[in-house]
Amino acid sequence: MTTQVSxxxxxxxxxxxxxxxxxxxxxxxxxxxxxxxxWQLYTLVIVPLLFFLVFRYAPMLGNVIAFRKFVPGxxxxxxxxxxxxxxxxxxxxxxxxxxxxxxxxLGALSLFFVFPLPIVLALLLNEVRSRYFKRFVQTVSYLPHxxxxxxxxxxxxxxxxxxxxxxxxxxxFGGEPTSFxxxxxxxxxxxxxxxxxxxxxxxxxxxxxxxTTIDSQLYEAARIDGASRWQQTWHxxxxxxxxxxxxxxxxxxxxxxxxxxxxxxxxxxxxxYPTADVISTYLYRVGLVSNNFSYAAAIGLFESIIGLTxxxxxNAISRRTVGTSLW
Amino acid sequence: xxxxxxxxxxxxxxxxxxxxxxxDDSRGYRIFRVVNVVVLLGVVAVxxxxxxxxxxxxxxxxxxxxxxxxxxxxxGFNLDTYKLVAxxxxxxxxxFNTVLYTVTATAISIVLTTIYAYVLSKHKLKGRGxxxxxxxxxxxxxxxxxxxxxxxxxxxxxxxxxxxxxxNAISVFNLLVMKxxxxxxxxxxxxxxxxxxxxxxxxxxxxxxxxxxxxxxxxILFYAVANWNSWFQAFLYLDRAxxxxxxxxxRNMIAGATSATSVGAVETNAVAISAxxxxxxxxxxxxxxVVVYPFxxxxxxxxVMLGAVKx
Numbered sequence: 001m002t003t004q005v006s007x008x009x010x011x012x013x014x015x016x017x018x019x020x021x022x023x024x025x026x027x028x029x030x031x032x033x034x035x036x037x038x039w040q041l042y043t044l045v046i047v048p049l050l051f052f053l054v055f056r057y058a059p060m061l062g063n064v065i066a067f068r069k070f071v072p073g074x075x076x077x078x079x080x081x082x083x084x085x086x087x088x089x090x091x092x093x094x095x096x097x098x099x100x101x102x103x104x105x106l107g108a109l110s111l112f113f114v115f116p117l118p119i120v121l122a123l124l125l126n127e128v129r130s131r132y133f134k135r136f137v138q139t140v141s142y143l144p145h146x147x148x149x150x151x152x153x154x155x156x157x158x159x160x161x162x163x164x165x166x167x168x169x170x171x172x173f174g175g176e177p178t179s180f181x182x183x184x185x186x187x188x189x190x191x192x193x194x195x196x197x198x199x200x201x202x203x204x205x206x207x208x209x210x211x212t213t214i215d216s217q218l219y220e221a222a223r224i225d226g227a228s229r230w231q232q233t234w235h236x237x238x239x240x241x242x243x244x245x246x247x248x249x250x251x252x253x254x255x256x257x258x259x260x261x262x263x264x265x266x267x268x269x270x271x272x273y274p275t276a277d278v279i280s281t282y283l284y285r286v287g288l289v290s291n292n293f294s295y296a297a298a299i300g301l302f303e304s305i306i307g308l309t310x311x312x313x314x315n316a317i318s319r320r321t322v323g324t325s326l327w
Numbered sequence: 328x329x330x331x332x333x334x335x336x337x338x339x340x341x342x343x344x345x346x347x348x349x350x351d352d353s354r355g356y357r358i359f360r361v362v363n364v365v366v367l368l369g370v371v372a373v374x375x376x377x378x379x380x381x382x383x384x385x386x387x388x389x390x391x392x393x394x395x396x397x398x399x400x401x402x403g404f405n406l407d408t409y410k411l412v413a414x415x416x417x418x419x420x421x422x423f424n425t426v427l428y429t430v431t432a433t434a435i436s437i438v439l440t441t442i443y444a445y446v447l448s449k450h451k452l453k454g455r456g457x458x459x460x461x462x463x464x465x466x467x468x469x470x471x472x473x474x475x476x477x478x479x480x481x482x483x484x485x486x487x488x489x490x491x492x493x494x495n496a497i498s499v500f501n502l503l504v505m506k507x508x509x510x511x512x513x514x515x516x517x518x519x520x521x522x523x524x525x526x527x528x529x530x531x532x533x534x535x536x537x538x539x540x541x542x543x544x545x546x547i548l549f550y551a552v553a554n555w556n557s558w559f560q561a562f563l564y565l566d567r568a569x570x571x572x573x574x575x576x577x578r579n580m581i582a583g584a585t586s587a588t589s590v591g592a593v594e595t596n597a598v599a600i601s602a603x604x605x606x607x608x609x610x611x612x613x614x615x616x617v618v619v620y621p622f623x624x625x626x627x628x629x630x631v632m633l634g635a636v637k638x
Contacts, residue, residue: 034453040527041446045458048443048497052461055494059470059478077477121370124363133364139624140371143378146616146627148556150574154581154609155377158384158602163395165380171395197374209632229356254467262559266578280472287473288563300471308468 066298078294086298096299099282102275106264107256109192115252117196118203119245123233125204126211138208141201153266156194157181182269187276191267195260206244214240246324254311257303279303378617384606385409392602408603412611420569421576422611428561428572429554432492436550437543439496444505445531448512466499479564490564491557491572498553501546504633508542509535545630548623552616573612580605 035042066086068078090096121141128134144152160166160180167177180186218236227235261280268276279299287296311326319325379399384392388403396402412418446452447459470478475494484490512535520534536543558574565571571579 029453031453038449038452038527041449041452044442044527044531045446048439049458049461051439051493051496052465055475055478055496056465056469057461059474060468062470062474062477065474065477124367127360127363128367129360133367137367137371139621140374142624142628143617143620144374146552146556146620147613148558148574150556150558150578150581151609151613154577154605155381157581158381158605159377161602163393163602165376165398168395168398197377201370201374205628205631229353229359265559266581284472288476293473293477297471297473300473304468304471311467 063297063301065294066301068294070294082294086295087302089295090299090302095282096279098274099277099279103257103259103278103280105275106188106191106259106278109188110195110259111252111256113192114195114199114203115249117200119207119241121200122204122207122211122241123237125208126237138201138204141204143201144198145202147198149262149266152194152198153263156190156267160186160190181267182271184272184275187268187272191260191263191276194263194267203248206248207241210241210244211237242322243324246318246322247326250311250314250318250326253314254307256310257307381606381609384603385610387603387606389601389603392606408607412604412607417568418573418576418608418611421571421573424570425555425572425574428488428491429551431488432496432554433547433550435492436496436498436501437546440498440502440505440546440550441536441543442531443497444502445509445535447502447506448509450510462497462499462502476563485564486567486570488570491560494560495557498550501549504630505542505546507633508539512538541626542630542633545626545633548626549630552623555616573608577605577608577612580608 029037062077065078067081067083069080069082069085071079125134125137128137158164162177162179166180170177178186180190214237218240219232222232222236258280259278261278261284264276264278264281265284268281280303283296283299283303286292286299315325315327376399380397383399383401384397385408386401386404386406387397388405391397391402443458443462447455447462449455452458479485479490479494482489484493516534516538517530520530525533556574558572558578561570561572561575562578565575
């Protein structure tokens with residue numbers, strides 16, 4: 001859950017926050033002066049900064065292996081420059097286009113189902129009169145969020161196995177039991193349903209928070225104008241949580257390409273590759289199982305760049321059209 | 328903005344939206360409310376079912392599971408599987424590894440996150456914008472799997488605890504939550520302490536941290552649960568079974584039944600680990616979280632709010 005209104009936006013409009021440090025007149029402090037005054041703060045920052053440089057920025061530079069040829073026994077960053085060789089390789093790789101399609105399909109299905117359901121659930125919870133019942137439903141629906149993905153995968157496999165609950169229901173209706181986890185046709189349904197099961201409750205938190213901030217006078221005014229309950233929801237509640245919806249939508253679009261890598265890796269098998277294999281699992285197999293580091297790095301870089309482009313464009317479009325954006 | 332988790336949780340409990348009036352008692356709305364409760368109970372049932380199912384299986388005999396007779400209630404009740412798993416030294420070794428990794432990683436993460444967040448909360452600091460940018464950019468762009476793998480290998484961290492505890496030491500989300508909290512603390516206290524001769528380290532340790540117990544507890548919970556649940560780092564960087572955390576142990580157990588080799592012989596293959604053993608291992612792995620969950624849940628909720636809602 002990363003739902004940050006990022007720094008520049010927050011700095012530009014610090015509304016509603018307690019007043020920060022008293023406004024100091026803006027004069028340029030030289031680095032020498034700043035160091036002299038705040039050297040203790042700067043020394044504190046060294047270790048965390050090293051973390052970011054080593055474990056976050058070094059790998060970004062490490063992507064050079066996507067353009068270099070790796071020779072066993074040689075440098076891990078490759079021995080010779082080969083330019084766009086690996087990029088051309090995946091453009092001509094039919095497997096790549098299959099996993100690209102699968103990634104798009106899973107990403108689109110997740111966006112279509114996983115994004116709106118928390119809104120619906122939050123609206124339903126909001127209509128509950130009894131505090132205790134509301135609390136109870138919330139507590140239960142958050143629970144799956146705290147499970148390891150390994151446990152979730154284990155539960156899913158148990159439920160859809162031949163002797164599992166799903167097949168018992170199928171049998172009860174006179175159907176033939178299926179080994180769902182080995183059927184490519186079923187993978188997307190299994191993936192999306194388990195994703196809904198795990199995230200829908202947790203996803204309501206931010207919407208419920210946004211709902212508490214809606215001015216109750218708006219409801220009164222709407223009621224005086226004769227608005228029905230449904231019209232109040234449509235004209236007051238939904239506009240009230242729109243900024244939250246948009247921020248979460250942008251973030252969802254940003255993670256579009258990175259569809260649940262770990263979950264797919266745990267749930268798929270060679271039989272379901274035709275629908276289950278996504279870019280990240282394919283590059284995992286190419287890179288780490290078959291040891292073709294350069295090729296896999298090229299695919300990974302491509303994936304990250306698409307992800308970054310998606311989030312930047314979603315943010316820009318949103319800022320132009322509805323005026324809400326991450327930064 | 329309230330920064331105390333309990334206060335925030337209380338605010339969440341407050342009924343939002345329209346107050347009840349006589350206008351609400353229209354027939355349509357009364358029907359809706361009944362339907363709503365039924366729908367929500369359905370959500371509760373669907374959410375809980377997999378848990379109940381696994382627990383029921385863990386107490387059942389393998390025969391009943393294999394014939395699909397275990398749903399909500401154990402069939403052929405016995406504790407033998409628990410005894411079997413509990414007597415397995417490999418399981419306990421994995422369990423111990425998980426505890427070790429979780430404690431170490433959480434400790435490292437808390438220290439690094441706290442000091443970076445504290446520095447970022449100092450608005451007068453020159454270069455602060457750059458420091459924030461360095462962290463935030465990594466939320467939107469990352470090096471990718473292969474360069475990370477090459478790096479961890481290159482640093483010689485494979486098959487050591489460092490491969491688990493260092494690469495994800497700082498979560499930017501948690502960092503921003505803490506930063507928001509520190510920013511909300513009154514600056515006067517720190518200024519007074521500075522006048523009394525305390526240096527930056529002293530202020531952080533003696534003034535700021537004692538005031539930040541709530542957010543520190545939240546952060547410890549966030550990191551601890553994430554570490555307890557994580558498996559991929561270990562799966563990637565550890566080859567020796569004696570180093571595996573329990574999640575990887577469990578993953579291998581589950582994967583054993585559905586790996587490529589067993590696909591042909593669907594149900595009656597010999598390598599399949601019996602369903603009740605899997606169920607017991609899953610129950611034991613998830614147990615610590617489910618036991619503390621009711622107590623920690625509200626802190627998580629308010630932590631998420633703290634980081635996310637700025638209005």
